Amino acid sequence: MxxxxxxxxxxxxxxxxxxxxxxxxxxxxxxxxxxxxxxxxxxxxxxxxxxxxxxxxxxxxxxxxxxxxxxxxxxxxxxxxxxxxxxxxxxxxxxxxxxxxxxxxxxxxxxxxxxxxxxxxxxxFTAPDDLDERISGLIVDTFAADLLVRRLSEARICASHGAHTMAVIGIGSLVEGLLYSVLVERDPKIRECGFTNEKGKEVSPHQVGLAMLISLAHDNGWIQFDARAFMDRVREFRNFIHPRLEMEKQSRFDDDTVMMCWAPVRALLNDLEEHLPPVPR
Incomplete structure (x- = not known):
């Protein structure tokens, strides 16, 4: 294009x-x-x-x-x-x-x-060329948007230099930050009461992981069911930040693994942009 x-x-x-x-x-x-x-x-x-x-x-x-x-x-x-x-x-x-x-x-x-x-x-599949602009179009907080754009750049650098594990972890981190920012800014209940669990008990932001963020975005109707299941794969890869898990799974990441992560990111962005109005700049 x-x-x-x-x-x-x-x-x-x-x-x-x-x-x-x-x-x-x-x-x-x-x-x-x-x-x-x-x-x-x-x-x-x-x-x-x-x-x-x-x-x-x-x-x-x-x-x-x-x-x-x-x-x-x-x-x-x-x-x-x-x-x-x-x-x-x-x-x-x-x-x-x-x-x-x-x-x-x-x-x-x-x-x-x-x-x-x-x-x-x-x-x-690769990161969209205009991903930095699309991130800024979804997030009001310019500091948060700039932070995520920097993480995007770092994930790209890792991928282009063969640091596949760190690239995958970086992509998962990018998705986590994107969903967290969007929910905090755009979900009225979270803006008023913060994050809560299924029993309505308050959850500290430090305890809010990627699985919960994906579930909340899905519950809001911002992402489709397939996108949620799709993103769970990225969440699984994101957990390889822990060396213990990588040793247990004996995983070997490569260019194809990184590509598999960018595909769901593109689907996630499409869903969010279809359901949320762009941030005026």
Missing amino acids: PLDDRTAERIATVIVDMGGPYERKSYELEPLLARAGWVPAPEYDGTPRVRWLAEQLIEHRDDHARIERLLCRVCDPIEYDDGAEVAEEFRTILNEKLMAERLIISLVGGRPVLGEIGSDGSAQ
Whole structure:
């Protein structure tokens, strides 16, 4: 990304599906973009649907997060009454159009995630290029946002220099900090009463771990069930900060392990951005 104009036109043609079994009417386009976290969603102006949607994709092509969320939303079973069957049809056709861009939408842990096509033809997942901006768009506290951006940079440095274990731990730490900040700032109950356990007893912030943060975000409807299960894998890797656990599991982390962690991070970001309005800057 950014997408070529012709790719944008082909994608718009697929999404609208003019005359096809899943044709999207004019009144369905704006809600689709809204569900994909386009805030504000552009207002449909009555011009031909395919051309209008292509123009939106071209106009916002530098906003990689918007484009990624729309592509993944169109391939998300939750978008359709018939669920996975229809979503899979769209994913197959969109991937044909994205091949020229060396992009591919894969199902990882049941969630659509945008990746790049590697030299061997497989999907490759990395941290989004604009992840620092996306973090700032979710967190009000600029100190917390800057701290997480620094941790992101450190995780990237570790990964690029072969320090795979520390990269995985860093990604888990980044996710923990992101969810903690978002919950503290955006959950009215937590803002008023702090963190509580299932029995309503207050829990110290020092005792709030990644598992609890993932569960709370899911309970708020900010992340889907698949995303929660997906993130549990990252939480498991995050626990390898303890050498004892690594010795027990006898794990060997590599580039593929790091890639497996970035995929759920991308799914998590898409979910949060679809459900939470961006922070004005």
